[in-house]
Amino acid sequence: MFCFYVVTWNVTCTYSQFLARKNPSCCVSLSSFYNETITSCPTCACGCQNKKNCVKSDSKFLNTPGAHTPKRDNDPLLQCTHHMCPIRVHWHVKLNYKDYWRVKIAITNFNYRMNYTLWTLAVQHPNLNNITQVFSFDYRPILPYVSINDTGMFYGMKFYNDLLMEAGPSGNVQSEVLLRKDQDTFTFKQGWAFPRKVYFNGEECMLPPPDTYPFLPNAAPVKLLNLTSLIFFLILLLVA
Template identity: 80%
Template sequence: MELKNPSHQRQEENSMGSERSVIRKHPCFLFRKLGFIMSVFLCGMMFHPAVGYDPLDPTGNITFKWDVISWTPDGYVAVVTMNNFQMYRHIMNPGWTLGWTWAKKEVIWSMVGAQTTEQGDCSKFKGNIPHCCKKTPTVVDLLPGVPYNQQIANCCKGGVVSSWGQDPAGSVSSFQVSVGLAGTSNKTVKLPKNFTLLGPGPGYTCGPAKIVPSTTFLTPDKRRKTQALMTWNVTCTYSQFLASKNPPCCVSFSSFYNTTITPCPKCACGCRNKNCIKSDSKLLTAAGINTPRKDNAPLLQCTHHMCPIRVHWHVKLNYKDYWRAKVAITNFNYRLNYTQWTLVIQHPNLNNVTQLFSFDYKPLVSYGSINDTGMFYGMKYYNDLLMEAGPLGNVQSEVLFQKEQDTFTLKQGWAFPRKVYFNGDECAMPPPDSYPHLPNSAHVSVPVMLKTFATSVLLLMVMVLA
């Protein structure tokens, strides 16, 4: 065995170290290292609980604003206002539920327009008992029809809040809370933390409370402005991934030029729920079959897709300058009525919607000036309530589009939507290669064929008369 001179060994180590430093400075190494760091960063963002970005509604969120309007001997009175800034995602029955954790030993002396679900242990209080003594209170909205002295503006809707894009006036909910054993100044008040929002199911993640400039109010006569003593905001965002690992809806297609119907994908919404019921089952006549459960567990009609909601898009007619599509929404859940439902569709021809039948429509410009996304919703008191599964469990409409001659085609599934959302959740789409396709002889449009036929008949009549 040959022994190395220590000085030579040090020279080799220095040489290897310089080679490693050169490798680390090489662009390829730096790029790989940067790529690894970016991958870790993106993975962290992907699984971060606050991720709720929606490309069709990038600024959509629910914001709770706490305005301290007066100080009390041991705390403050605040008006809490919930603003739903989401364009097409609303909160339906059984309504919103808001929770938080007090920073100190605060209690709720009283509430107007809302109530806590539990009082908690208030045994240490004598005489005047607080409304809630829990460290982590849970607040719900009051039902309509409560006495007037228990109401404030925008309260008492049963927790139902419209989306901002559908009904801005109905997208607000408020309540008043009197907090005790808290600070009595801007410097001594500690903000609540660990906010949670259920609306009505999971999926919302709330950030920390942040102090913002105090809100200004206009007096009823609009001649004077007042200002909140202190204001903080809490912002909550929605993630479909956190709400459910399976989509809650699916899409099927059909067309006038092909007898083939493209169904929803099999088990599009998961097939683990085996407690489905057939449409002709005698159990449907049992009392209470349509009563919702507290955990919102569905009772689905047995289908191959096992989705509560199916959206069907049918390419109905093709005119010279226009084309027509029919949209039908079917509810397969026997336990749930969908109030104030919304349907968002992404299609390149939505910038030329000419006429709509039995639905309301509003374009949604999601990014830049591209107008390829629109929101459909039911007309108030007419079909804004999608009934539970059964004969009445569907709503439908037809849409008339004006053609853009340089882009319109019936080939390669162009006439079908790119994305479909129901109540703010993206629906499962069938694979593109399964869309109804044009027959091989369908390269000539119907108007052209009719024109050719009429010309032939005219020439034949001229020949006969001659």
């Protein structure tokens, strides 16, 4: 007598950036109108294994024939930077109005051998449900949950900026975004004005540590008031 056993199983495949790529392929830098400090991308955000083969922006090698030709193995030719990322996304809090605030988004390509065709930028931010106008990009909200609208996708306008050119003077695209304030939750404090997560072409970009974000300056009138009170108190002591 022979017995046969049949075993079945289900396999679920998911994408993991940490398994597919050792290092991120993009990073995020931050700045704001209320602070002179620019929070740059973390050092070696995308790994520094290409540091020996990077080239400076004024290198004569870039003028040699074939320097910009893509390789079969997609080996990048990166501009020398402290972060060594092919892509940098810069988020700048530009203006503050009574009922609105304005952000400038700039995407820069540091790879001399890569043009990004039909690029996409996904951003997670709690105020994206109040977008009023996007000036130089196309925009579409992403609604994984009907009740939550905090994620949106930016992409280039056809025949205008849907091609992100290789590194160099033309290797960047930028737009400004106007957002309406939610008076119940709006604040510039504690990094609220900056994105929670950023993805370029579906891959998550490395953000700076939260404690390095541009912070609001202390209120000058409060300091002045305290100083005036102290001087007045000292005068009273001298008179007495």
